[in-house]
Amino acid sequence: MKQARTIIGGILVLLLMVSPALAGTPKYVFYFIGDGLGASQRQFSEFFLRAKTHNPSRKLLMNTFEVAGINSTYAADTLITDSAAAGTALASGVKTNKGVIGKSPDGKNVKTLVEAAENDGMATGLITTTRLTHATPAAFAAHNISRDNENEIANDYLNSDVDFLAGGGIRHFIPQSEALKNTDAVGQPIKSKRKDERNLVQEFEAKGYRTFIGMQGAKAFATTDFSSVDKVFAAFTYTHLPYEIERIHQYTHLPSLARMTRAGIDVLSNDPDGFFLMVEGGRIDHAAHANDATGVIYDTIAFDDAIKAAYEFYLSHKNETLIVVVGDHETGGMGLGMDSMGYKLDLTCLMDTKVSVEDTLNYGDGQYQGDKAAYYQFLEAQFGLKNLTEDEKARLEKAMLDADAGKTVGYYQVNPAALTAAHILSQRANISWTTTIHTATMIPMSATGTAADQFSGYKDNTEIARAMAQVLGFSL
Template identity: 75%
Template sequence: MQFFKQIKSILAVSLVLLFMAAPAIAGQPKYVFYFIGDGLGAAQRQFSEFFLQDQLKNPNSQLVMDTFEVAGINTTYCADTLITDSAAAATALASGVKTNKGVIGKDVNGNNVKTLVEEARDHGMKTGLITTTRLTHATPAAFASHNISRNNENEIADDFLNSGVDFFAGGGIRHFIPASMKIENADALGKTIKSKRKDEKDLVKGFEGKGYSTFIGMKGAKAFKSTDFSKQDKVFAAFTYTHMPYEVERMNQYKNVPSIADMTRAGIDVLAQGDKGFFLMIEGGRIDHAAHANDPSGVIWDTIAFDDAIKTAYEFFQNHKDQTLIVVVGDHETGGMGLGMDSMGYKLNMAALNDVHVSVEDTLNDGAGQYKGDKAAYLSYLSKNFGLSNLSDAEAASLNKAMVSADAGETLGYYKLNPAALTAAHILSTRANINWTTTIHTATMIPMSATGAYAGRFGGYKDNTQIAKAMAQTLGFTL
């Protein structure tokens, strides 16, 4: 009898050890790509695909994200308002928790919540954050920081230094350098690098002290393009003073600046060296900014660039099919983008966007193409750079009224846009037969798509919190 008791005891211990050694889920993904299109609603995805088809003269062309076998739709509301902001939405996508507008990585009571990136790190996986916005902007911040306000970007930068994340790439060097630092014409767009900090902390040196290879400004952007990242252990890259350029301008004016696909490829090369796999979050952040400015071409080109990054991940997936999961979501819809209006009936005119070379926000609203009182010069600029030649009488009258309004110091929309810039965006949109209901976010549900190991868990009608929870369940994490 004692013999059988000993056998049962040995078997029990063996089973416990077996379960401890085994992965939490048989066949769970080793490599995870979490793509977040900021402001990427159904209209933005569809319109960009239509434009791609028109450019390629192939009605069967698709965005890579629209070819995945699993699809769904997600609600986006946050704890204190039905129309979310990116901070609350990203916290939901990163931690599975509803929180208040503007809050990063905390619940409604101010308690820190565990994120997928933190769980991945604690499970021995390599981790990375990539964005076309400032690195300290709401979406990447919610994966590796905890703060009562998304606006506390210096504190968020401090959190990043201590986060253990292995790969960072994006913009926003201003929150990582000492208050006294100022270098003329040094960022990747040729703009001045200066600090937004109130102290003399040099977080770039801090990252270097922890073994990170750093790629800063124009010099860093050029080096980034020629670096073999399979030989890099940890990377911190911040190329621009604030956000990365819109894709429509990156591809026309700033070709030395890495694309979101370039950053994704580098991230894969660094993180794939880990024995336990990786978790990589990639944000197409400027889709949202373009939609805030009601900029149809800005939306299209940044969505296509985002899809090129997804294509890069999909190429990796092809060689690791049983071990890779790719999930593509949005955090909310921006602009209330509608495809079709009475002015042109039942059609869209994609050709109206062919001659657009600049963005509404960075150039017409704030940059070299801003209206500054010379009406003839502004109209000439729009004709050469924004596709608005051969103005109709109604279009000319609308622009003239907007320029008069700008001369009077008036602004339009929630974010106080230059009337001349926003009116130009609306004329271009009308020519393409699209409409905008707002310059802010909407509560519209947004599409999701996924492929790879356990992709089926992400399909169907879900709240954004359920996406994070499904990810945690799939990876054996506890949020």
């Protein structure tokens, strides 16, 4: 009998060595959230990567993980969620109402995974390509009845003791009267959105944080050795960080999501008790709101590159690391295929695009402002819309007339010329969009590492947080 137990024990040890997914409690946890990242966004970005690299077997790393599942996303008060309710579910395992951050529907604060990790002595970090005060990161460290109360959410960050914070949104952390002389990392002036004179940047510094603000902060971030830094607060831009398609073409001095993730790892791994790090690819959602196919693709690939940074760490800590990749909801109703082009997708027409729909065509220097000839030239040179057909040109002409008349399109009141250009490019690729807002479509999930098997199968978004808490021995 003793010999049998010895043999069984040996087999179990071997199983744990061979399959980290069966192992016990992880010491290092990565929670990747692709905002708006549905199945179509993941798949089409992989197809694009294959075409761009001329490698038909190329895969996104997140699509190779051995554990996979699918998640529902509805909120407590609506079947189509927003990022606040979805973020709260992913952070705390609690269904709440649309727009609510870190609270239950009756207004009570809920405990988050970040708070539980801190109670357990772990280091914690939050990284995003949106404003730090935006819904998803806020749901892990703040508690507010409205996601729009971003100044109050900024105050919560100061009190949260999260060790590593990186993203955009400096406007909510500086005094009302302050306008920083130096620009942000995309060359925009920095002014405050606060209603008081609190300088949270200085308050972070007083608590021992190394701060990286605006253009100067972005450049310093790129050359800093983070292995000797204890705490970081980085806010590079007035609002969100730029889309990846524009970061790589215009703002190469700005740290990528992967670079921020590596810096987070360097800081947090100094803690002997391990760490919990949430990384959000937040602008995937924004691109999908604008029905911007290339915007979605480049930000999804940047998100996958950040996962690679975590995976490199995992390879050196296989029996101690868990990586979970989820989305909070799908955005845009992105479809891969339309009757007009039959059974194919055309990736080649997307290769020449260099700008985003939202930041450039809708609000930036590529916005249509009455000069039709200049707009056509810009679309050809920067957006990859060449050799317009008569039908495409007619649609753009109508959209420009609508813009001249002050009309907008969709829930978020997009410039009709910008949205029409986006739709023409998408249709050339054979991509369809059903909406400019979120959908109730279920979201793919993938995981690898210690206890990854606990995340497989069909789950509601609240079950992901609860599974993570159980794996870590936390009480939410």
